[in-house]
Amino acid sequence: GFGGGFDDLGDIFESMFGGGFGGFSGGGRRNPNGPARGNDLKQSITITFEEAAFGVTKEIKVNREEECTKCGGSGARSKDDVETCTRCSGSGRVVEVQNTILGRVQTQTVCPECSGKGKRIKHKCDSCNGRGAVNKAKTIEVKVPAGIDDGQQIRLSGQGEAGRNGGPSGDLYVAFRVKSHDFFVRDGFDLRCEVPITYSQAVLGAEIEVPTLTGKVVLKVPEGTQPGTEFRVRDKGIKYINRDLNGDLYVKVKLIVPKKVSSKQRELLSEFDALEDKTGSIWDKVKKAFK
Ligand SMILES: [Zn+2]
Ligand SMILES: [Zn+2]
Known part of the structure; x- marks a missing residue:
């Protein structure tokens, strides 16, 4: 087309004169004896x-x-x-x-x-x-x-x-x-980690020790804590660059279900199972699905 013709002409001029046309190319005129940055x-x-x-x-x-x-x-x-x-x-x-x-x-x-x-x-x-x-x-x-x-x-x-x-x-x-850390994962200036809790700890609540980059802290896990709940420990993250401020540490609790139990544990759990309340929205939903 029309525009294309001009482009082609431009290309011809460029290939003919290259950078050698001193008056046009500013870069070529720099004094080679002048100061140059390393x-x-x-x-x-x-x-x-x-x-x-x-x-x-x-x-x-x-x-x-x-x-x-x-x-x-x-x-x-x-x-x-x-x-x-x-x-x-x-x-x-x-x-x-x-x-x-x-x-x-x-x-x-x-x-x-x-x-x-x-x-x-x-x-x-x-x-x-x-x-x-x-x-x-x-x-x-x-x-x-x-x-x-x-x-x-x-x-x-x-x-x-x-x-x-x-x-x-x-x-x-x-x-x-x-390098990555074996326990902590960095997320900006915050840190994330995962700690295990038992079913009993989740149900009854517990105080669990959590490592931080500057020693351990005690995390209070309240009664009835759900699996995967994340707790924030203030200021135990990474220091902000050139600022007097720290990120936080987010601790996620991971519910560990034992693969094996002792006979005593089995006995107690069976007893507990008999007393467990199996009503509520999720149980009801499953019941309805059987119809
Ligand atoms: Zn010369
Ligand atoms: Zn020399």
Whole structure:
């Protein structure tokens, strides 16, 4: 269609001129000798459930580019080893004239001789082999804040790769994998767990001990507690990051029915069964279904 024709024309122009048409592409004009920010780095570490809950200090090893201390980032053995590029006279760019179907077109491109730096190095620095930067393994201390969760990351400002020509360093992003816990399941800043109760405890009520991340608490299960009931224990969850506030612990009671009973238990339960009240809405519903 009509619009399609214009798109096609656009494609042709793009493929003809690419990024070489200096006046149009802003990115290509950046001074290669100017300050440039270092690259960001990303590293992930695995921590335990408790370390995530309470915070921890960890050491991580990163390999990062740092400015070569021997040449100060110039890449040259000495100051005298830096000379102006003869091909581009130090501008870093060369102008080429091309004959195209549209006539003669001047194209400005990055100088192939000096890769746009405008300089050439006669003798390269021994330490960095002319790169101006060296790869170093560095141990960094990471303060993991209490409350961090699986999949979250923190940014360590300026701990990434060194900037070039006096530019700032990049940042280091540390992503966390948090191991699961055998007993607690994390739900945001709340914790969930399941504790067993017997039929007698559910019927009569009981005080049961429940573990938390900071020691045990006594949970009062009231008389007539139904299976699967969830109780909230305030402030026994995970600490909110950078806040003086804790999530809660939700304790679900799981009714355990014994698969075996002793003869004494059998005797008592049979006696109990004879006294059990089997009336009520659910019993009635079943009775009606038999009709
Ligand atoms: Zn060097
Ligand atoms: Zn050049």
